[in-house]
Amino acid sequence: MKKNTLTYILIIAIIAALIVMGNYFIKPRYDKETVNPYSLKIDSIGEIAAQNYCDVTSSTINIRVNEAIAITVDNNNNIYVSGDNKIIIYSPKGEKTNEFATETTATALVMTEKNVLIAAFKNNVEVYSSEGKLIQKWSDLSEHAYITSVAVKNEKIYLADAESALVYVYTLDGKLLKTIGNKVNKEELSSFILPSFYFDVAIGTDSTLWVANTGRHKLVNFNDAGEILYFWGETSSGVDGFCGCCNPSHFAIMNDGSFITAEKGIVRVKKYSENGKFECAIAGPKHFEQGSTGLDIAINSDNEILVLEPLGKKIHVFKLKK
Amino acid sequence: MSNKKVEKSKLLNAEKPVSRRDFLKTGLRAAAFISLASITGYSLSKAMSDDLVWQIDPEKCVQCGRCASNCVLNMSAVKCMHIHKMCGYCDLCGGYFKPQVKNLDTGAENHLCPTKALKRTFVEEPYYRYDVDEDLCNGCGKCVEGCGAFGNGSLHLQINHNICTNCNQCAISKVCPTNAIVQIPANKGYLLRSGFNGKKG
Numbered sequence: 001m002k003k004n005t006l007t008y009i010l011i012i013a014i015i016a017a018l019i020v021m022g023n024y025f026i027k028p029r030y031d032k033e034t035v036n037p038y039s040l041k042i043d044s045i046g047e048i049a050a051q052n053y054c055d056v057t058s059s060t061i062n063i064r065v066n067e068a069i070a071i072t073v074d075n076n077n078n079i080y081v082s083g084d085n086k087i088i089i090y091s092p093k094g095e096k097t098n099e100f101a102t103e104t105t106a107t108a109l110v111m112t113e114k115n116v117l118i119a120a121f122k123n124n125v126e127v128y129s130s131e132g133k134l135i136q137k138w139s140d141l142s143e144h145a146y147i148t149s150v151a152v153k154n155e156k157i158y159l160a161d162a163e164s165a166l167v168y169v170y171t172l173d174g175k176l177l178k179t180i181g182n183k184v185n186k187e188e189l190s191s192f193i194l195p196s197f198y199f200d201v202a203i204g205t206d207s208t209l210w211v212a213n214t215g216r217h218k219l220v221n222f223n224d225a226g227e228i229l230y231f232w233g234e235t236s237s238g239v240d241g242f243c244g245c246c247n248p249s250h251f252a253i254m255n256d257g258s259f260i261t262a263e264k265g266i267v268r269v270k271k272y273s274e275n276g277k278f279e280c281a282i283a284g285p286k287h288f289e290q291g292s293t294g295l296d297i298a299i300n301s302d303n304e305i306l307v308l309e310p311l312g313k314k315i316h317v318f319k320l321k322k
Numbered sequence: 323m324s325n326k327k328v329e330k331s332k333l334l335n336a337e338k339p340v341s342r343r344d345f346l347k348t349g350l351r352a353a354a355f356i357s358l359a360s361i362t363g364y365s366l367s368k369a370m371s372d373d374l375v376w377q378i379d380p381e382k383c384v385q386c387g388r389c390a391s392n393c394v395l396n397m398s399a400v401k402c403m404h405i406h407k408m409c410g411y412c413d414l415c416g417g418y419f420k421p422q423v424k425n426l427d428t429g430a431e432n433h434l435c436p437t438k439a440l441k442r443t444f445v446e447e448p449y450y451r452y453d454v455d456e457d458l459c460n461g462c463g464k465c466v467e468g469c470g471a472f473g474n475g476s477l478h479l480q481i482n483h484n485i486c487t488n489c490n491q492c493a494i495s496k497v498c499p500t501n502a503i504v505q506i507p508a509n510k511g512y513l514l515r516s517g518f519n520g521k522k523g
Contacts, residue, residue: 004347011354018357036387038436038462042471045421187447195410196474215412215448235414237422244472245412265416265472 045237046266046285052239054271054280054320058287061094061315063308070296071308071315072109072117074130077300079315080117081308082106087119087132092300094315100132108150108160112172120150120159125174138174146197153203160211162199165192167211167222180209180226189213189220189231195245198264205257205274212251217242219251219259219276232276237266240278252297252305260305262295269295269307271320282318283307374505376492380478380515382502385463385470389479392494393461399486400461400479400494402439402454405514408476411449416472417465418442418452434468436460456482480512 061079068083077092085105089098106119106126116135117128123146124139141147141161149160156177159168166181182190192199193215200212208229209222218233237243244265251261257274260282269283282305288295289311296308305318378389378400389400413426418440423432428442439458443451454477461479469477481503495503506513 008350011350014354014357018361034388036385038385038387038390038464040385040421040434040464040467040471042421042467186449193448195412215410243414244416245410245414245474 042266043285046268048239048268048281048284052281053284054282054318056282056318056320058283058319059317061090061317063088063090063313063315065310065313067105068308068310068313069105069107069294070109071298071306072111073298073300073306074111074115074117075113075301076115077302077304078130079298079300079306080109080111081315082109082119083310087117087128089132090315094317098132100128102126107147110150110152112152118150118152118157120147122146125150125157125159125170127172136173140170140174140176141168148197149200149202151201151203151209153207158201158203158209160199160201162194162197165194165199167192167201167209178224178226180211180222189216189218190222190226190228198246198249200248200250202251202253204253205255210251210253212248214246214249217247219248219261232272239268239270239281249293250296252299254299254305255301255303260297260299262297262307264293264295267292267295269297269305269318282320283316287316288312373508375483375488375508376481376486376495376503377506377513378479378481379502379504379513380480382500383463383466383479384500384502385467385479386499387462387464388497388499389494390460390462392497394489394493395485395487398461398494399481401456401459401482401485402461402463402465402477403480403482403512404452404454405476405478406451408474408515409452410474410476411445411451412473413448413450415442415450415452415469417469417477419468421468435465436462440465452477456485475515478515483508 063081065081065083068081070082072080079090081088082105086099086101087106088096091097104121106121108120110118115130117130119126119128123141123143126134127136128134144163145161146163147159148162151158155172157170157172161168166179168176169178170176181192182188185191192213195215198214202210204210211220213220217235218231220228221230223229234241242248242263247263248261249264251259253259259272262269267285267288268281270281271279273279288309292309292311294310298306307316309316390398393399418434419432420434425432437458437460439455441453441455445451463479466477466479469475492503
């Protein structure tokens with residue numbers, strides 16, 4: 001055999017070997033049509049029948065914030081959103097009018113009756129003017145605290161700390177007045193069960209405190225002494241109840257005392273009467289990106305419902321028709 | 323140097339036209355050399371690198387169900403693993419109970435897991451602990467889907483290295499729709515969800 005022929009054969013053999021080896025590492029195209037026999041069909045669970053929807057008009061405001069966390073409105077219906085280490089201010093029509101930087105992203109926002117912005121961070125509180133000028137900063141909380149919500153009424157600030165599962169009542173200048181929550185008897189409704197870091201508070205029309213006991217799917221009402229006045233909420237995957245862990249993840253109270261709740265898992269926003277009776281669904285899974293969480297809610301003076309959707313980077317504005 | 327010598331030198335240095343035969347020869351030799359160098363380099367890098375093991379990247383996993391049926395082992399080496407520190411210890415656990423379950427008890431009709439591999443134990447009111455029986459778990463990911471949809475996502479699929487035979491080419495990785503099965507050095511820990519920082523939720 002000629003020397004050249006042998007060389008050619010060897011080269012061809014090497015190339016063939018390389019092709020075989022390469023082919024071994026090339027993945028076959030998986031069959032997209034393969035049905036998963038273990039698939040969990042949850043889409044149908046979140047479906048809300050047409051008759052259960054409220055009659056609302058809706059619009060959206062695009063916010064272009066990557067990691068939005070909290071939303072609130074001032075007396076003039078300007079919108080404040082925290083995210084990406086800043087607080088951004090939008091006009092009632094959704095035009096960005098101002099923004100200012102914060103050290104970290106505020107985990108909760110609320111506006112006082114005097115249009116002063118209270119921004120709660122992981123374990124400290126900052127007070128700003130409505131234009132974003134820092135007025136006061138105080139931190140009396142444990143370094144492990146994790147504030148998830150803030151409410152304000154009658155010169156008192158209510159801070160929900162998901163780490164300790166307690167609500168702290170402070171004066172506006174940072175003096176601790178009271179702690180609400182039972183750490184001893186876990187069977188009591190005043191013992192807040194928080195499977196995850198969703199722990200919301202709001203003030204009712206009678207100036208009393210409402211707290212979301214998310215592990216028990218209940219909203220609990222407290223008087224100033226920290227005693228339970230009322231509670232409502234049912235565990236159910238039906239449209240009238242709350243399911244999964246940690247729901248309602250957020251809630252707000254309208255001017256007439258009715259409740260607007262937001263849930264994760266089955267992503268939906270619903271309206272309940274002031275006694276906790278389900279009235280209608282404002283938005284269901286079809287209105288939000290799949291897997292949306294952290295739907296913070298604010299109600300403006302026109303009784304419009306503003307729902308922050310961090311994943312979709314937008315604010316949904318719903319207005320109930322009479 | 324005379325003019326004649328200069329011209330001769332120029333002629334010798336002038337490029338000769340390359341014949342097709344020479345071009346092919348050179349090309350094939352170069353290809354063979356590159357191939358051999360590549361194989362040698364690849365083999366050397368494999369020999370000198372740390373041992374690699376197959377793992378599932380929980381961020382990419384979509385619980386397609388292929389892990390349960392494509393592992394070369396009779397019972398898949400992919401198992402559900404539970405990050406207890408991340409778990410909410412919920413009574414109504416989306417990974418344990420079928421959706422829209424009526425009674426929150428351990429009745430067989432309430433189990434989401436097709437092999438009942440997830441065990442529920444009462445801790446204290448209202449907390450329940452959930453553990454995976456690896457002998458029963460087939461790695462289907464149904465509980466992972468439920469936990470992710472309704473809970474904190476503390477359940478996730480992972481390849482158990484006590485069971486995995488560490489094939490050169492993982493059979494599951496060839497059918498994984500999201501390329502979630504990756505090789506990582508054996509001395510690294512199990513891949514966890516990137517959001518996990520020791521806190522719940």
